Amino acid sequence: MEGPKDLKEVVLEIAKKAKSASKTLTSLSSGVKNEVLKRVAQKIRENREELKKVNEKDVNQALLQGHTKAFIDRLTLSDKVIEAMAKGLEEVAQLPDPVGEVVKMWKRPNGLMVGRMRIPLGVIAIIYESRPNVTIDAAGLCFKSGNAVILRGGKEALNSNLALADLFRQTLKEFNLPEDAVQVIPTPDRTAMEYMLELEEYIDLVIPRGGEGLIRFVTEKARMPVIKHYKGVCHVYVDEEANLEMAKTIAINAKCQRPGVCNAMETLLVHEKIAPKFLPDLAEEYKKYGVELRGCPETLKLIPWAKPATEEDWYAEYLDLILAVKVVKDIDEAIEHISKYGSNHTEAIVTENYSKAMKFIKEVDASLVLVNASTRFNDGGELGLGAEIGISTTKIHAYGPMGLEELTTTKFIAFGNGQIRT
Amino acid sequence: MEGPKDLKEVVLEIAKKAKSASKTLTSLSSGVKNEVLKRVAQKIRENREELKKVNEKDVNQALLQGHTKAFIDRLTLSDKVIEAMAKGLEEVAQLPDPVGEVVKMWKRPNGLMVGRMRIPLGVIAIIYESRPNVTIDAAGLCFKSGNAVILRGGKEALNSNLALADLFRQTLKEFNLPEDAVQVIPTPDRTAMEYMLELEEYIDLVIPRGGEGLIRFVTEKARMPVIKHYKGVCHVYVDEEANLEMAKTIAINAKCQRPGVCNAMETLLVHEKIAPKFLPDLAEEYKKYGVELRGCPETLKLIPWAKPATEEDWYAEYLDLILAVKVVKDIDEAIEHISKYGSNHTEAIVTENYSKAMKFIKEVDASLVLVNASTRFNDGGELGLGAEIGISTTKIHAYGPMGLEELTTTKFIAFGNGQIRT
Numbered sequence: 001m002e003g004p005k006d007l008k009e010v011v012l013e014i015a016k017k018a019k020s021a022s023k024t025l026t027s028l029s030s031g032v033k034n035e036v037l038k039r040v041a042q043k044i045r046e047n048r049e050e051l052k053k054v055n056e057k058d059v060n061q062a063l064l065q066g067h068t069k070a071f072i073d074r075l076t077l078s079d080k081v082i083e084a085m086a087k088g089l090e091e092v093a094q095l096p097d098p099v100g101e102v103v104k105m106w107k108r109p110n111g112l113m114v115g116r117m118r119i120p121l122g123v124i125a126i127i128y129e130s131r132p133n134v135t136i137d138a139a140g141l142c143f144k145s146g147n148a149v150i151l152r153g154g155k156e157a158l159n160s161n162l163a164l165a166d167l168f169r170q171t172l173k174e175f176n177l178p179e180d181a182v183q184v185i186p187t188p189d190r191t192a193m194e195y196m197l198e199l200e201e202y203i204d205l206v207i208p209r210g211g212e213g214l215i216r217f218v219t220e221k222a223r224m225p226v227i228k229h230y231k232g233v234c235h236v237y238v239d240e241e242a243n244l245e246m247a248k249t250i251a252i253n254a255k256c257q258r259p260g261v262c263n264a265m266e267t268l269l270v271h272e273k274i275a276p277k278f279l280p281d282l283a284e285e286y287k288k289y290g291v292e293l294r295g296c297p298e299t300l301k302l303i304p305w306a307k308p309a310t311e312e313d314w315y316a317e318y319l320d321l322i323l324a325v326k327v328v329k330d331i332d333e334a335i336e337h338i339s340k341y342g343s344n345h346t347e348a349i350v351t352e353n354y355s356k357a358m359k360f361i362k363e364v365d366a367s368l369v370l371v372n373a374s375t376r377f378n379d380g381g382e383l384g385l386g387a388e389i390g391i392s393t394t395k396i397h398a399y400g401p402m403g404l405e406e407l408t409t410t411k412f413i414a415f416g417n418g419q420i421r422t
Numbered sequence: 423m424e425g426p427k428d429l430k431e432v433v434l435e436i437a438k439k440a441k442s443a444s445k446t447l448t449s450l451s452s453g454v455k456n457e458v459l460k461r462v463a464q465k466i467r468e469n470r471e472e473l474k475k476v477n478e479k480d481v482n483q484a485l486l487q488g489h490t491k492a493f494i495d496r497l498t499l500s501d502k503v504i505e506a507m508a509k510g511l512e513e514v515a516q517l518p519d520p521v522g523e524v525v526k527m528w529k530r531p532n533g534l535m536v537g538r539m540r541i542p543l544g545v546i547a548i549i550y551e552s553r554p555n556v557t558i559d560a561a562g563l564c565f566k567s568g569n570a571v572i573l574r575g576g577k578e579a580l581n582s583n584l585a586l587a588d589l590f591r592q593t594l595k596e597f598n599l600p601e602d603a604v605q606v607i608p609t610p611d612r613t614a615m616e617y618m619l620e621l622e623e624y625i626d627l628v629i630p631r632g633g634e635g636l637i638r639f640v641t642e643k644a645r646m647p648v649i650k651h652y653k654g655v656c657h658v659y660v661d662e663e664a665n666l667e668m669a670k671t672i673a674i675n676a677k678c679q680r681p682g683v684c685n686a687m688e689t690l691l692v693h694e695k696i697a698p699k700f701l702p703d704l705a706e707e708y709k710k711y712g713v714e715l716r717g718c719p720e721t722l723k724l725i726p727w728a729k730p731a732t733e734e735d736w737y738a739e740y741l742d743l744i745l746a747v748k749v750v751k752d753i754d755e756a757i758e759h760i761s762k763y764g765s766n767h768t769e770a771i772v773t774e775n776y777s778k779a780m781k782f783i784k785e786v787d788a789s790l791v792l793v794n795a796s797t798r799f800n801d802g803g804e805l806g807l808g809a810e811i812g813i814s815t816t817k818i819h820a821y822g823p824m825g826l827e828e829l830t831t832t833k834f835i836a837f838g839n840g841q842i843r844t
Contacts, residue, residue, distance in 0.1 A: 023787075413791050419794070
């Protein structure tokens with residue numbers, strides 16, 4: 001027997017079992033789904049010490065391999081992370097179930113009643129890196145939306161992921177439901193992921209979460225649709241007619257409230273007319289937060305301590321207390337800059353001018369476009385979708401934060417009384 | 423200079439120009455778009471003779487290569503096909519413009535007004551085979567929905583496709599719009615298509631239309647989402663509580679009205695209780711249409727002249743006057759059969775029983791599920807979407823016929839008055 005061939009069969013078996021489980025999930029009542037989610041939450045709390053013990057193995061191994069402190073932090077299942085997972089599931093249980101909703105219904109001239117009904121996608125594969133809590137968060141959202149899930153986490157978290165998924169599977173069994181609705185690829189071998197990405201017959205969607213390298217790899221190999229975002233190069237444009245106090249508050253919040261996330265601002269664009277008044281004042285504020293500024297020549301004249309920005313800075317996703325600053329001559333230049341350097345993630349304008357607000361909303365192509373609010377709102381919870389499984393900048397049905405509804409599609413349904421086509 | 427490298431650059435250039443053109447299209451008014459479409463229609467009529475002359479070159483070449491009559495038929499731009507293209511554009515001009523529609527809007531506790539606004543996908547690549555009229559039909563739908571389009575038709579239709587696209591491009595120029603909103607890959611070289619499928623940075627969606635081989639090739643190579651359907655293995659299930667007259671009419675229509683299309687019925691499932699009464703009568707009717715029947719053992723007992731069905735018959739998309747017939751013991755066996763052998767395309771039940779109708783609607787996974795109506799209704803026009811660019815069985819935002827709305831997505835928009843995240 002050849003090793004690789006076996007692995008291929010193992011992965012195929014997982015995908016087939018997921019597809020089969022997904023058929024039961026499609027017509028599961030919301031009540032049962034919510035009970036399952038609450039029971040998994042309970043089980044996670046009950047098994048806290050065991051989970052920590054298993055996780056310790058992963059952490060010790062990672063320490064031996066010399067991983068960074070940030071990496072170890074993400075890998076660790078602390079009491080806080082464990083409680084957050086349990087609570088997350090309870091929150092998902094509270095959210096409305098999108099499956100079965102009839103989105104629209106209309107009548108055709110021949111009397112046929114035609115509608116669109118929300119249905120699960122089927123089988124979703126989630127590929128992620130070192131955070132084991134994604135195992136539970138993703139499984140909960142997929143399950144509530146009626147989808148089977150195949151989880152492929154970072155190899156360093158494999159023991160933790162298996163233990164977490166096992167609690168979900170035990171619960172499914174208790175409820176007499178197919179445990180294969182939640183499966184973890186049981187090997188760190190990257191080839192397994194490659195095999196999985198070929199199985200478009202069984203897997204309907206892949207969501208990779210992690211570094212750009214991983215996402216590019218998945219996009220290249222996958223035969224099924226991939227929903228992803230590479231990076232968030234988000235801008236705030238402060239217009240000449242902005243309320244400058246508001247602009248300052250938003251600019252500080254967008255950069256400093258949590259600089260390491262994808263919806264933090266990376267470049268600030270300022271109208272040339274208000275730059276001399278606005279920028280020096282704002283720069284003082286940024287100094288207090290320890291933000292390094294990298295400016296265009298105009299900016300440098302106004303903020304002598306800023307560093308000169310290079311072409312690369314306009315493309316940069318710093319994820320850090322660094323900000324690129326550019327003075328623009330008008331809203332058109334701002335929109336052009338965003339179109340060239342932005343990443344279709346989150347873009348904001350600060351202005352009191354109605355026409356410019358509406359122009360920005362219409363013309364800027366990003367998964368969230370805001371007027372007079374911080375870029376930090378691009379988040380399923382903040383926008384009112386409930387929990388999210390990620391933010392998509394793929395221009396497909398889910399563009400922006402993906403909540404439960406974004407894990408479904410619609411089928412057409414038609415009620416007739418004998419209609420035929422002539 | 424190496425040939426292949428040049429070709430790669432040509433394709434990259436096309437994709438870049440399409441992306442750039444798509445930016446103008448995003449905020450084009452519906453009025454201007456409609457005027458353009460009507461003008462292209464006019465131009466097509468004015469240039470009828472020239473189009474036929476160019477097409478003749480393609481046709482003569484294809485004849486020399488010994489293509490089948492059916493192939494030549496599809497390739498030929500007859501007066502009828504030319505008029506249909508022009509009329510199609512005028513119809514698309516009449517359809518509502520989906521771009522800019524705010525699908526939903528809600529208020530967050532902090533006062534932020536959040537909504538979803540319909541936007542074009544961006545750049546759509548259409549890969550098709552020998553019908554040159556697809557060039558105009560697809561370009562019209564993409565343009566109306568604000569998308570730039572890259573067309574890659576069959577190599578035998580290249581001259582015709584270029585001539586048709588040129589009329590669209592001339593019109594765009596007249597209106598001072600970017601002509602690169604409509605482009606044809608100017609070479610029959612398959613490598614060009616392969617290069618194109620790698621350009622996920624510039625192309626947002628690929629729609630392959632044609633044989634299973636082409637579609638599988640595109641799915642394998644493409645890095646961007648692919649919307650497709652391989653085949654339509656559509657079923658009609660006649661329940662024990664069906665109105666048998668209605669069932670007969672629907673079964674005849676679904677198989678015989680146009681057997682060569684994807685929404686024609688390929689397998690008939692009949693409840694065992696009514697089979698002895700229903701099937702012999704129906705078989706007589708099918709005989710008149712010259713339909714060959716291939717049945718399960720139960721069917722063979724009732725219709726002696728039917729041929730025995732093999733396992734392959736249950737998977738078959740005949741696209742011909744051939745029908746597989748199976749007697750089932752109940753609705754569950756019917757749904758299981760559909761789940762195993764169906765292609766998620768179109769499925770119908772005939773029944774007077776309310777609970778069974780609703781069970782079928784809920785549990786069957788297909789892009790259109792019907793009660794008491796013919797499978798032939800799975801068509802954008804018939805369902806009320808206006809023109810369609812194809813039918814998708816990809817479980818992504820467009821599942822079923824794809825009209826204008828299915829060529830768009832939504833972005834989030836948010837109107838604030840200074841909201842920041844705390």
